[in-house]
Amino acid sequence: MNVLRTRLIYGNGRYPIRNGASGYKRNFHFSPQELLTCVTDGLQAIHHVSNVPWWALIPLTTFTLRGIGTLPLAIIQRKLLQKQSGLRSVVSATNPVLKYNLAKKVQTAKSKMEALDSSESTAVVPLQAPLTNMKYEELLLLTSKETRRRQKALFKQHKVQLWKNFILPACQIPLWVTMSLTFRNLSGWTSWNSLSNKPLDPTLCEEGLLWFNDLTISDPYHIIPLVLGTISLCNVEWTFKTLEISRLTQKKSLRPTLADSMSNISRMSIVFMMAIAFNAPVALSLFWLSSQLFSLIQNIFLDIVFPINYSPIRRAGYSKSTAHKDAKSIINASE
Secondary structure: OHHHHHHHHHOOOOOOEEEEOOEEEEOOOOOHHHHHHHHHHHHHHHHHHHOOOHHHHHHHHHHHHHHHHHHHHHHHHHHHHHHHHHHHHHHHHHHHHHHHHHHHHHHHHHHHHHHOOHHHHHHHHHHHHHHHOOOHHHHHHHHHHHHHHHHHHHHHHOOOOHHHHHHHHHHHHHHHHHHHHHHHHHHOOOOOOOOOOOOOOHHHHOOOEOOEOOOOOOOOOOHHHHHHHHHHHHHHHHHHHHHHHOOOOOOOOOOOOHHHHHHHHHHHHHHHHHHHHOOOOHHHHHHHHHHHHHHHHHHHHHHHHOOOOOOOOOOOOOOOOOOOOOOOOOOOOOO
């Protein structure tokens, strides 16, 4: 009886139990290594049951996971961007009005200061000084702050807050990292010396295709890394071109924006990924290639089916002359 009471209070060692006012509580432990082990074992079980060779199973697994896990989120995010783009045009239209109203208040304050007598002006200087001494740069700054505040309130009212744009990367990046580590473990890539690496699944050594029969070593002709870099670059250029043509105003200065900095970082990351792919096993490079190909197809599909509204240039079905055949010019018409 005492032994049973001791176990109830202190636990059995494997599942500790805490005795307190809230009752008994178990402590569960989770580690990323256990997740990788489960994913690796599950992938090996699918390969054993389906008898699909690894060169086909890797792209199929990638397309299935991306199609089930990230494609619905990408569609939801694109619809979110469409609503944000429409609301952003409304907020952008109020920017000149806010600038005019603030400039009018500044001009009115300066006129009152000039009209007041010297004895009276000393009493109202502290109240009118912020407006009368305001410079043009300060006026632009205050207008921009007010525009951002109104945009934030409008987005919140329509439930399209900007933080929701990060839901897709928050789900896509952990999935990509998990599957990359899974294929790295399957191919046994633990060091840069391919001769000392031992794959977890020996069938990876003989279930390749064409010139990459062995999926546990790097591509001997470096074809897959070059194709990977090309598709990744096309994906980056397509994505940032979409962001560029969806701008409400054209870029006038040569000063780089946040989008320009992100595009340059993405281009440099492609070079870094290609450098790793030259030495990585084909199984891992094949997963990266499949993932980039799916992303490119997904972005093209979204731009065709769910184009961002209020963009000055349309990717699909765009023509320079959008005038109707019966339309007549009223500017240069001579009667």
